[in-house]
Amino acid sequence: MEYHISERLSALKPSAIREIFKATADPSIIPFAAGNPAPESFPVDVVRTFSAEILQNDPITALQYGITEGYPTLRSLLRERMKNIFHCGNKEDELVVVSGAQQGAELAAKALCDEGDTVLCEDPSFIGVLNAFRSLRLRIKGIPVEDDGLDLHALEKALQTENRVRMLYIIPNFQNPTGITTSTEKRKAIYALARKYNIIILEDNPYGELRFSGSNLPHIKSFDEDGRVVYLGSFSKILSAGLRVGYVLGPSIIVQKMVVAKQGEDVHTAMLPQMIATRFLQWDGFPAHLEKIRALYRQKCGKMIAGIQEFFDPRILHTNPDGGLFLWCTLPKGVDMLAYCRTAIDKGVAVVPGSAFAADPVASSQSFRLTFASPSEKQIHEGLSILGSISLS
Amino acid sequence: MEYHISERLSALKPSAIREIFKATADPSIIPFAAGNPAPESFPVDVVRTFSAEILQNDPITALQYGITEGYPTLRSLLRERMKNIFHCGNKEDELVVVSGAQQGAELAAKALCDEGDTVLCEDPSFIGVLNAFRSLRLRIKGIPVEDDGLDLHALEKALQTENRVRMLYIIPNFQNPTGITTSTEKRKAIYALARKYNIIILEDNPYGELRFSGSNLPHIKSFDEDGRVVYLGSFSKILSAGLRVGYVLGPSIIVQKMVVAKQGEDVHTAMLPQMIATRFLQWDGFPAHLEKIRALYRQKCGKMIAGIQEFFDPRILHTNPDGGLFLWCTLPKGVDMLAYCRTAIDKGVAVVPGSAFAADPVASSQSFRLTFASPSEKQIHEGLSILGSISLS
Numbered sequence: 144m145e146y147h148i149s150e151r152l153s154a155l156k157p158s159a160i161r162e163i164f165k166a167t168a169d170p171s172i173i174p175f176a177a178g179n180p181a182p183e184s185f186p187v188d189v190v191r192t193f194s195a196e197i198l199q200n201d202p203i204t205a206l207q208y209g210i211t212e213g214y215p216t217l218r219s220l221l222r223e224r225m226k227n228i229f230h231c232g233n234k235e236d237e238l239v240v241v242s243g244a245q246q247g248a249e250l251a252a253k254a255l256c257d258e259g260d261t262v263l264c265e266d267p268s269f270i271g272v273l274n275a276f277r278s279l280r281l282r283i284k285g286i287p288v289e290d291d292g293l294d295l296h297a298l299e300k301a302l303q304t305e306n307r308v309r310m311l312y313i314i315p316n317f318q319n320p321t322g323i324t325t326s327t328e329k330r331k332a333i334y335a336l337a338r339k340y341n342i343i344i345l346e347d348n349p350y351g352e353l354r355f356s357g358s359n360l361p362h363i364k365s366f367d368e369d370g371r372v373v374y375l376g377s378f379s380k381i382l383s384a385g386l387r388v389g390y391v392l393g394p395s396i397i398v399q400k401m402v403v404a405k406q407g408e409d410v411h412t413a414m415l416p417q418m419i420a421t422r423f424l425q426w427d428g429f430p431a432h433l434e435k436i437r438a439l440y441r442q443k444c445g446k447m448i449a450g451i452q453e454f455f456d457p458r459i460l461h462t463n464p465d466g467g468l469f470l471w472c473t474l475p476k477g478v479d480m481l482a483y484c485r486t487a488i489d490k491g492v493a494v495v496p497g498s499a500f501a502a503d504p505v506a507s508s509q510s511f512r513l514t515f516a517s518p519s520e521k522q523i524h525e526g527l528s529i530l531g532s533i534s535l536s
Numbered sequence: 537m538e539y540h541i542s543e544r545l546s547a548l549k550p551s552a553i554r555e556i557f558k559a560t561a562d563p564s565i566i567p568f569a570a571g572n573p574a575p576e577s578f579p580v581d582v583v584r585t586f587s588a589e590i591l592q593n594d595p596i597t598a599l600q601y602g603i604t605e606g607y608p609t610l611r612s613l614l615r616e617r618m619k620n621i622f623h624c625g626n627k628e629d630e631l632v633v634v635s636g637a638q639q640g641a642e643l644a645a646k647a648l649c650d651e652g653d654t655v656l657c658e659d660p661s662f663i664g665v666l667n668a669f670r671s672l673r674l675r676i677k678g679i680p681v682e683d684d685g686l687d688l689h690a691l692e693k694a695l696q697t698e699n700r701v702r703m704l705y706i707i708p709n710f711q712n713p714t715g716i717t718t719s720t721e722k723r724k725a726i727y728a729l730a731r732k733y734n735i736i737i738l739e740d741n742p743y744g745e746l747r748f749s750g751s752n753l754p755h756i757k758s759f760d761e762d763g764r765v766v767y768l769g770s771f772s773k774i775l776s777a778g779l780r781v782g783y784v785l786g787p788s789i790i791v792q793k794m795v796v797a798k799q800g801e802d803v804h805t806a807m808l809p810q811m812i813a814t815r816f817l818q819w820d821g822f823p824a825h826l827e828k829i830r831a832l833y834r835q836k837c838g839k840m841i842a843g844i845q846e847f848f849d850p851r852i853l854h855t856n857p858d859g860g861l862f863l864w865c866t867l868p869k870g871v872d873m874l875a876y877c878r879t880a881i882d883k884g885v886a887v888v889p890g891s892a893f894a895a896d897p898v899a900s901s902q903s904f905r906l907t908f909a910s911p912s913e914k915q916i917h918e919g920l921s922i923l924g925s926i927s928l929s
Contacts, residue, residue, distance in 0.1 A: 144734075144762050147702060149650050152793045178601070185599040191591040194808075198584040206578040206776035208571070242635060242780075242802035249801055253671070257542050258651070275800035278646070309540060341537075369537050383599035385807035387635075400545045407668035408642050409635035413806045414778035415587075 151280050173526035174517040176493035180380045180468065181516045184436040193422035197415065205415045211402050213240025214417040220424045221390050231364040231374060237395040239402055242412045244349050244377040244389035248312065249275040251345050251373050254400035256281050256309045263301055264312040265293060267500030269319045272312060285502025292325030295332055302340040310343045315363060317350040317467025320500045320512040324465055327360045334366045349377040350467035352433055355441035357465045370394035381433060382423050386416035440516065446523045447515040454531025468516040474509045478535045484511055486533050492526045544673050566919035567910040569886035573773045573861065574909045577829040586815035590808065598808045604795050606633025607810040613817045614783050624757040624767060630788040632795055635805045637742050637770040637782035642668040644738050644766050647793035649674050649702045656694055657705040658686060660893030662712045665705060678895025685718030688725050695733040703736045708756060710743040710860025713893045713905040717858055720753045727759045742770040743860035745826055748834035750858045763787035774826060775816050779809035833909065839916045840908040847924025861909040867902045871928050877904055879926050885919045
């Protein structure tokens with residue numbers, strides 16, 4: 144039969160990254176494309192111990208329905224950590240658990256934006272969240288990114304000229320896909336602009352704990368005197384991506400609406416994963432574990448940059464991330480980026496075409512995203528040597 | 537600051553059941569209100585064993601991102617089970633895993649309905665899914681329920697007179713909240729009407745495995761020659777509600793759109809819960825476990841009906857479910873149902889006012905929902921004795 148597909152989904156294609164991820168299930172392909180954290184970053188032994196203890200000591204809580212807001216102990220621990228370490232959250236704020244930070248972004252947009260409202264974002268930005276906005280029929284307006292974050296002039300111009308701007312979506316640390324970090328000055332300026340033009344900032348920080356170079360910068364949420372920042376945190380890159388545990392810290396009025404929206408989606412985040420995340424935060428090895436994964440990514444990113452310098456035509460530009468999982472390469476003008484990416488796949492190396500991350504899906508791009516997280520060091524060397532052999536002419 | 541809350545959520549209140557559930561966290565309240573499965577129904581020991589084995593043998597799969605469609609082994613097992621035991625699913629159909637059947641209902645509506653489209657449902661029906669529809673700004677038109685399921689005349693009339701009807705949402709087995717089962721004749725007639733008026737049937741079957749009396753009836757999906765039935769299954773009532781694992785079996789074209797929508801929500805269902813569900817299906821004790829929980833609910837439901845007959849004024853009508861978790865009581869005309877429910881809470885017994893389940897949230901109701909799943913047998917006896925003591929005049 145013929146199906147009526149909703150307008151909100153009929154134009155939306157499956158995420159290019161998720162599709163490439165499926166293609167890279169082939170273990171012979173060098174995985175520079177996926178957004179996966181390094182498998183060796185998962186604290187497998189302690190998760191096994193935590194899980195066994197939870198199912199021994201408190202199995203019914205792990206297997207029974209929980210409240211939508213999340214496991215109370217986890218909420219308090221995260222709330223304290225956000226306050227004590229990151230100086231975020233006041234008495235007007237509430238912290239709730241979500242099934243990954245992506246769900247937090249979707250719920251925030253669902254609570255705050257009507258169809259046709261505009262969301263500003265870095266351009267390029269994370270395709271998963273952009274698609275969530277598209278599925279809510281929001282307009283997305285991309286703002287160019289400079290080496291230290293958003294182009295502030297372009298941001299202010301958009302705030303002045305775009306219709307019904309409700310929200311700015313931003314990944315200030317080691318941004319996906321570029322690896323770029325927003326400077327402290329720009330964080331302050333962005334908050335001031337949000338205040339001037341009365342919009343909400345949706346601050347997505349999945350990679351913030353993965354800084355392997357330089358010093359931590361303040362979260363935009365830490366400047367939030369008005370209650371206009373909704374902060375998204377995640378366990379995906381420090382504990383496990385497959386457990387699907389993230390959290391939202393934002394003004395209670397907004398967060399409570401997000402909870403209502405979450406009741407209509409997955410009711411609550413799975414309890415056993417939430418309880419494992421709780422034990423992980425309580426674990427006395429937690430700080431050392433974070434240091435260990437930072438060292439891992441420092442090493443792998445260093446190998447990737449060394450390989451780029453060794454193998455790539457110097458006309459290919461690349462970012463130098465201080466953390467996270469990704470770096471961003473830009474081909475010289477005149478080179479056909481999509482053809483380059485197709486050749487790479489044919490030669491056994493998967494990279495993500497930059498156009499996948501564009502705010503405007505039909506905009507042209509000269510860039511592609513590389514991850515150093517998933518490949519082994521040997522694969523990094525080999526993959527870059529293959530990419531370096533692709534002719535640019 | 538003042539917040540702009542989206543139109544889709546500004547009218548939506550937190551689910552009355554979720555709120556009552558929070559209230560009943562007080563262990564001194566007798567829990568006739570919650571929708572929780574019986575804690576003694578969870579196969580705690582095997583979950584502990586499965587979890588340990590998964591985290592020993594395949595920890596990276598359990599902790600890494602998975603594909604949105606779900607864990608492949610789980611998908612194949614469910615697909616085979618649906619085919620072999622329930623005669624559901626053909627080559628045009630696809631089965632994917634979701635984070636609970638509730639998410640499946642939300643994704644189906646998101647994929648198939650635009651704002652302002654009409655969904656028909658049993659009246660009363662499951663508030664969680666009704667609220668999911670409301671959050672998508674769908675019109676909900678309730679169809680009265682008789683002892684053997686939907687009033688077919690009212691259904692056909694609604695199909696003739698309501699605007700833009702896309703879908704019928706139905707829980708054919710031991711319906712929530714009434715406990716009523718749709719007869720085989722009515723299942724066939726409903727499918728024929730869906731065909732005649734070209735709508736989709738969303739068949740939600742969370743309680744189907746919990747039949748403790750009578751014989752299994754065919755799923756509406758088993759009649760589906762056209763590809764117009766989207767079937768929702770769940771592990772919440774046979775394995776664990778807190779693991780949040782459900783599934784959807786429906787026409788590929790629809791299911792693939794639901795997958796795109798899921799990418800924008802929680803990306804994929806948590807892997808460790810999916811892998812535990814997989815082992816649960818493979819477990820040779822699975823059929824005996826199902827028999828065990830059916831016996832448990834048979835016993836508890838029997839106690840509840842005996843208690844009603846012992847303590848209740850005979851003018852209070854009640855359903856006699858053949859399975860599931862709930863039964864439905866109706867007070868005589870003239871009794872103030874909400875006052876009755878408030879008195880019950882004051883006396884330490886939580887029940888859910890029937891109005892919570894009404895398709896039209898301002899419609900009046902004389903009914904309330906009782907569950908026999910959560911309370912112990914002692915609590916069932918005690919709680920019904922308390923309810924019986926409430927004056928109806």
